[in-house]
Amino acid sequence: MKKTIMTVDDSASVRLMVKFTLAELGFEIIEAVDGRDALRKIEKKPVHMLITDINMPELDGISLVKKVREIPACKFIPIIMLTTESQEEKKREGKKAGATGWIVKPFRPDQLVAVVRKVMG
Amino acid sequence: MNEEYDKLIETFREETYELLSELETSLFELEKDPHNGDAVSSIFRAFHSIKGAGGMFGFDEVSRFTHDIETVYDLVRGEKILPDKSLVDLSFAACDLIREMVTSPNEVQAQKKKADELLASLRQLFPEITEAKKTGKSALRGAGDLVLPAARLRAYRIRFRPAPDIFATGTNPALLLRELCGLGQCSVIAHSDSIPDLNGMDPELCYTSWDVILTTEQDMDAIRDIFIFVEDTAELIIEMIDDGESAVDSADYKKLGEILVEKRDITPKDLQKVLGGRKRLGEMLIDEGLVQPESIQAALIEQEQVRQIREGRLKKEVISNIRVSSEKLDKLVNLVGELVTVQARLSRHALYTDDPELGSIAEEVERLTAELRDNTMNIRMLPIGTTFSRFRRLVRDLSTDLGKEVEMVTEGGDTELDKTVIERLGDPLVHLIRNCIDHGIEPPQDRESLGKPRKGMVRLSATHSGANVLIEIEDDGAGLDAGAIRARAAQRGLVATDAELADGEIFSLILAPGFSTAEHITNISGRGVGLDVVKKAADSLRGEISIRSEKGKGTIIILSLPLTLAIIEGLLIRIGEEHFVLPLSAVEECVELIGGDSHGRHIANVRGRIVPYIRLREQFAIGGSAPEIEQIVIVRNETARVGFVVDTVIGENQTVIKTLGRVYKGLEGISGATILGDGTVALILDVSKLIRIVEEGEVSGQAIQ
Numbered sequence: 001m002k003k004t005i006m007t008v009d010d011s012a013s014v015r016l017m018v019k020f021t022l023a024e025l026g027f028e029i030i031e032a033v034d035g036r037d038a039l040r041k042i043e044k045k046p047v048h049m050l051i052t053d054i055n056m057p058e059l060d061g062i063s064l065v066k067k068v069r070e071i072p073a074c075k076f077i078p079i080i081m082l083t084t085e086s087q088e089e090k091k092r093e094g095k096k097a098g099a100t101g102w103i104v105k106p107f108r109p110d111q112l113v114a115v116v117r118k119v120m121g
Numbered sequence: 122m123n124e125e126y127d128k129l130i131e132t133f134r135e136e137t138y139e140l141l142s143e144l145e146t147s148l149f150e151l152e153k154d155p156h157n158g159d160a161v162s163s164i165f166r167a168f169h170s171i172k173g174a175g176g177m178f179g180f181d182e183v184s185r186f187t188h189d190i191e192t193v194y195d196l197v198r199g200e201k202i203l204p205d206k207s208l209v210d211l212s213f214a215a216c217d218l219i220r221e222m223v224t225s226p227n228e229v230q231a232q233k234k235k236a237d238e239l240l241a242s243l244r245q246l247f248p249e250i251t252e253a254k255k256t257g258k259s260a261l262r263g264a265g266d267l268v269l270p271a272a273r274l275r276a277y278r279i280r281f282r283p284a285p286d287i288f289a290t291g292t293n294p295a296l297l298l299r300e301l302c303g304l305g306q307c308s309v310i311a312h313s314d315s316i317p318d319l320n321g322m323d324p325e326l327c328y329t330s331w332d333v334i335l336t337t338e339q340d341m342d343a344i345r346d347i348f349i350f351v352e353d354t355a356e357l358i359i360e361m362i363d364d365g366e367s368a369v370d371s372a373d374y375k376k377l378g379e380i381l382v383e384k385r386d387i388t389p390k391d392l393q394k395v396l397g398g399r400k401r402l403g404e405m406l407i408d409e410g411l412v413q414p415e416s417i418q419a420a421l422i423e424q425e426q427v428r429q430i431r432e433g434r435l436k437k438e439v440i441s442n443i444r445v446s447s448e449k450l451d452k453l454v455n456l457v458g459e460l461v462t463v464q465a466r467l468s469r470h471a472l473y474t475d476d477p478e479l480g481s482i483a484e485e486v487e488r489l490t491a492e493l494r495d496n497t498m499n500i501r502m503l504p505i506g507t508t509f510s511r512f513r514r515l516v517r518d519l520s521t522d523l524g525k526e527v528e529m530v531t532e533g534g535d536t537e538l539d540k541t542v543i544e545r546l547g548d549p550l551v552h553l554i555r556n557c558i559d560h561g562i563e564p565p566q567d568r569e570s571l572g573k574p575r576k577g578m579v580r581l582s583a584t585h586s587g588a589n590v591l592i593e594i595e596d597d598g599a600g601l602d603a604g605a606i607r608a609r610a611a612q613r614g615l616v617a618t619d620a621e622l623a624d625g626e627i628f629s630l631i632l633a634p635g636f637s638t639a640e641h642i643t644n645i646s647g648r649g650v651g652l653d654v655v656k657k658a659a660d661s662l663r664g665e666i667s668i669r670s671e672k673g674k675g676t677i678i679i680l681s682l683p684l685t686l687a688i689i690e691g692l693l694i695r696i697g698e699e700h701f702v703l704p705l706s707a708v709e710e711c712v713e714l715i716g717g718d719s720h721g722r723h724i725a726n727v728r729g730r731i732v733p734y735i736r737l738r739e740q741f742a743i744g745g746s747a748p749e750i751e752q753i754v755i756v757r758n759e760t761a762r763v764g765f766v767v768d769t770v771i772g773e774n775q776t777v778i779k780t781l782g783r784v785y786k787g788l789e790g791i792s793g794a795t796i797l798g799d800g801t802v803a804l805i806l807d808v809s810k811l812i813r814i815v816e817e818g819e820v821s822g823q824a825i826q
Contacts, residue, residue: 076289
């Protein structure tokens with residue numbers, strides 16, 4: 001069975017880029033447009049990994065991380081946040097909320113692959 | 122896939138168009154009011170987003186071009202530049218160019234020219250750009266970037282103690298360690314001493330920490346990058362323990378104690394405390410409860426790994442060899458032997474003398490002597506590969522003569538063995554290989570009908586196993602027929618018809634002298650032409666032979682040989698005032714014999730198995746009477762298990778073998794002598810000979826009955 005990775009971002013191009021890149025590694029990609037959408041979908045069907053933006057209109061990334069960690073099936077899944085260069089503080093906040101790591105935007109597909117390999121093995 | 126990619130690019134385009142139109146709106150606002158901070162911020166953000174997206178979707182030119190404009194607006198935002206009409210004009214022009222770049226990505230050259238012109242005028246207007254230009258930090262240090270490997274191997278010591286709640290962040294420490302191992306040669310030691318017992322354990326917490334010794338060409342940053350997500354919460358210490366270039370005049374590294382102190386596993390005080398003792402440092406520290414066994418192991422591995430890369434470096438530096446006559450070498454080995462003996466005396470003397478100064482000198486001498494001995498033995502070591510390659514020709518010639526197709530595979534040619542052992546190994550190996558091809562491997566047509574590949578295989582391999590080297594000769598031929606061998610052996614009186622024998626014991630019978638003659642070749646699927654010659658050679662090298670075989674599948678003959686002939690791992694025993702040494706490799710166990718022989722026969726019952734024994738006191742005619750409780754040392758060779766009755770078993774003992782003089786050449790049951798720490802001579806027993814004596818005695822004893 002393919003492992004599922006969810007990409008949460010309000011930018012369609014980022015979601016598509018994640019999907020395009022990770023589908024090649026053999027993952028099934030589920031998209032969500034913001035935190036609320038993501039949570040609804042994960043509650044219905046847990047995923048193996050989460051890649052989420054931080055600034056989103058409905059339910060921001062950090063709150064999403066906290067909520068996802070409360071779902072038993074997702075307690076230990078890798079969660080990667082997409083941050084920008086200036087968001088050092090957000091990285092710490094996200095880690096505290098239970099995120100595994102981060103990728104600084106903009107990122108190239110190979111950087112994304114490296115991080116996914118790192119946390120998924 | 123292509124369709125998806127097109128969709129991806131199309132989405133990127135749409136988003137960029139959207140950003141550009143937002144950008145233009147903000148530019149109009151800025152034109153109206155140059156102090157509109159909100160407008161400046163949203164312009165900066167828009168350019169930043171475009172730059173980022175350009176980089177992500179392969180529009181590098183967009184990314185490069187936008188970078189400088191973004192820098193200008195960063196300065197505007199920081200109120201270092203006041204926006205004027207010319208900036209707004211240039212910004213509008215930039216928007217147009219970006220739109221063009223995104224829409225028709227195939228005209229890069231023309232766009233590039235335009236971009237350069239635009240940037241040039243921008244720089245003319247705002248010379249500050251060049252200064253403000255910061256070096257962009259990459260998203261994840263090193264990730265995906267081409268890391269140019271440095272040409273030298275360096276060694277690092279890494280201590281990684283994750284925060285107990287590491288699992289709660291979805292991090293699997295094992296993956297980090299695996300990633301680390303991907304960087305080079307890696308030894309990982311887990312410290313599990315903090316794991317509580319099952320009742321007190323929280324399965325969601327991580328109690329383990331790790332020591333890693335890594336030899337790699339990568340730099341420290343590359344190692345640190347692996348831990349980038351956890352470095353804030355975990356305890357991570359990375360230290361370079363060998364920089365890969367500073368000149369070393371020997372491969373030696375720090376002593377165990379130094380490493381442990383450096384890693385704060387122990388305090389210098391602890392070290393001083395135990396250094397007065399006489400045992401090995403590591404053991405003492407563990408005994409004293411000052412340090413966990415894992416820490417010692419980690420430190421020892423560190424020593425070994427650094428030594429290895431330093432040795433590699435030394436080898437590169439010094440490639441010259443010196444030819445030395447083997448006579449000189451033998452002399453050196455002899456002298457070292459003498460030294461070992463004297464050193465043993467010194468240690469013994471120090472032990473019984475209450476003088477700490479003497480004790481520490483004796484200890485130092487012991488260490489140096491052991492090192493000198495190992496090094497000297499090492500000089501005599503040669504790779505067995507040259508002998509192996511000699512057999513290629515033999516295999517080729519033999520298989521052609523016999524009309525068989527045989528391929529020879531060799532493994533472990535770089536395994537090193539004592540020169541003498543290698544020299545004396547040649548003939549028995551020739552014999553064994555000849556046997557494999559002659560009797561083991563079937564003719565090609567037979568093999569095909571059996572469903573085997575036409576070409577037979579003979580594999581010759583050498584591997585280290587403790588203080589021994591295992592030489593394996595394997596073929597995929599017909600194998601041995603245990604039943605037939607047994608029947609033949611019984612017929613010859615080699616075994617009792619009702620004897621219980623394991624397959625290995627049955628196969629060993631083919632090594633018995635006189636077992637094999639041409640007439641049984643067909644009966645027992647070949648094999649066994651004069652294999653007793655091989656047995657004799659192995660015996661003289663203090664080696665052992667074991668045989669594994671499966672009918673129809675093939676045979677493996679394993680020769681286990683000591684690394685060197687000059688030293689023996691022995692079991693020291695005593696009878697009366699006399700000392701003897703038994704080769705430890707032959708010894709199976711020691712049991713007590715209480716109250717003398719039962720029913721006057723030399724047979725002991727060891728856990729339900731009958732073991733015949735001889736009294737060495739009688740064998741060697743040693744006077745005096747035996748103690749009440751005697752010891753039986755049970756030894757075995759391929760065919761038999763036999764006990765030797767002695768007064769006392771003293772213990773293990775590594776000794777240098779001295780050959781007996783010519784006068785004693787014909788002595789039965791003694792293979793050499795050695796000098797003990799107190800200067801007394803101990804004779805080394807020839808186990809195979811003695812077993813034969815027992816067997817003969819048993820047979821004649823039975824005959825009398």
